[in-house]
Amino acid sequence: MKTMSFAGAIEDALMKAMSEDPRIVVFGEDVHSIRMNLFAKFGEMRVRSTPISESAFLGAAVTASMAGLRPVVELLMIDFVAVGVDALVNHAAKLEGFSGGRWKAPMVVRASCGGGYGDGGQHEQSLWGWLAQIPGLKVVVPSNPADAGGLMLSAIQDEGPVIYLEHKLLADYWIDGLADGGRTNLDYDIPEAGARGEVPRTWEPIPIGEAKVLRDGNDLTMVSVGVSVHRCLEAATQLAEHGVQAGVIDLRSIAPLDTDAVCRAVERTGRLLVVDEDYKHFSLSGELAAVVMEAGITAQFARVCVEDTIPFDRRREAEALPNVARILEAASGLRA
């Protein structure tokens, strides 16, 4: 058995891909320090630090990919996509359509996402629903090392733009760099199975848009992504102790969305509980409710999401993010 950390798996898969394909380049903020190993291995031309200038380097990534490179462009935090979102929304996403299918932008935008370490609402957002809403953008969110490596490979191989989001509670270097800063006296609710786990002997791409059923259950279907998947699994274990069999689906990809996997499960259970660290309104959770209704499935529905600006104060932050207690409460509302 081979195990890796979440961050290690991404780096390992990326390193393998870069060794095999000289068109892959990494650029973005601070990549010489946060991707030190890649920099040491591939040098300045392939691992290049940019100015703090999201509009310029995200826009440049689009045309660099159009002209033959395979950029993996680093944003540090997905919150900062707001600064340069034009490149994604109006350019990368539109290219294939506007060019009548003649030109594509094979680029990966890599960024950290999510909260749970007390950094406040401008540095802890998820924003995947916001981005997934734009036709032409793919959005993936791995929840464990095996998926992290496999999805990175498929993101690089994809012929269009893919936004690859890594949750900060899963990738240890983010917590080390942003939260601990050398201290050892702080705690975070890090899901162990997400931060370290089994990985395949050799990396194979995981098709984008395929959800994974992590737990079967006939009473209730929980659908989630990222760190919240682990909160769901914990809640499902507790529910089982009370005789409720809850299934858990890890979407892994927000766009495209594996609607079949969700509908198959909800058809059986008649109960859908979406646990989403992204915002509640006009969102992934709302989309999933619509998907189930459009499929003609009659089901009870509940959701546990972030509803407002994420508080800085860690106690209030913990209440704002999806947690096991909130999931159990929402699930109990569905049982009747």
Place this chain on the structure above:
Amino acid sequence: MQPSAEVLYRQMYKSRRFEEAVTELWNDGHISAEMHLSKGEEAIVAGVVDHVTDGDALALEHRGTAPLVMRGVDLALLIKEFMGLEDGLCRGMGGHMHLFSPEHLAASSGIVGASGPAACGFAFAAQHLRPGKVAVAFFGEGAMNQGMLMESMNLASAWSLPVIFVCKDNGMAITTPSNEVTGGDLLKRARGLGAHAISLDGTDVNEVWRAAREAFVRAREGGGPTFLHATCVHPDGHLLGDPLLRIVRKPVRELKSRVAPLMKAATTGGSSLSEKAASLGSIVDMLGRASKADRQGASDPVEQQRPQLSISDAQRADLEREVDAEVQDAVAAALRSKEARG
């Protein structure tokens, strides 16, 4: 070596005639919505594009017609695209603001300032895959107040990217005089971001050509980006049917529906009388300026090149007839295609 005067003249004349044909199609309702033409900037485009060779890239804005015409993109494909036909350059999906030609590494965008980052990406790819090749960004002076363009100048300097930033300055940011909304000096601004910068008369194709040559040589040799600041006039304003030009050209018709609400707004409530008077004064000024510019006429870059020609009038007439026929054929092909579509 500088090409003959005829070569540059033919390029400018072709673009002009093509855009005149497009204007007619637009007037006849064959083309929907906005239409931004390059009329008035032909010398800038011709003087720059003459240096472009295969493997060089073009990052274009909403006025991408002239660069693509001069790069040799099929005229009928362009017109069909403007008309939204399935056999257009981009299968009718993009329209005139979103023109793409992968074979020419040419990509347009309708977002003001976006050609800056786009040129950086093309140039970055050139550094890796096509050493010695360059990327050109075309944009207006209105785009100089966009963050992404300023950021891209910095990035191009920091990374020594082979980018040529071509600013076509007609003095108007859509309908707002640029000097009213621009701080400082554009040349100094570009220099402050690390680019070589030069100012030139954008109606003189020969001056543009010479300045562009230096910029291309520098970029190809790894000397980093150049900012070419070229002045010009847009005789048709920002777009066909420019609202200010419509008022000054047909004041009676255009003002009929505007005067009453304007007067009502200016005489009831709101801010103080003196502030409202000042606003009205500004509106009158704005129209006065537009009218004056319109009456003065442009220093036309195409006309300006004629005395430079070394060919006889008869030879020039032949050249023009040849181009006219090419344009007419393209229009006819597009109209046939539209008719066949039903």
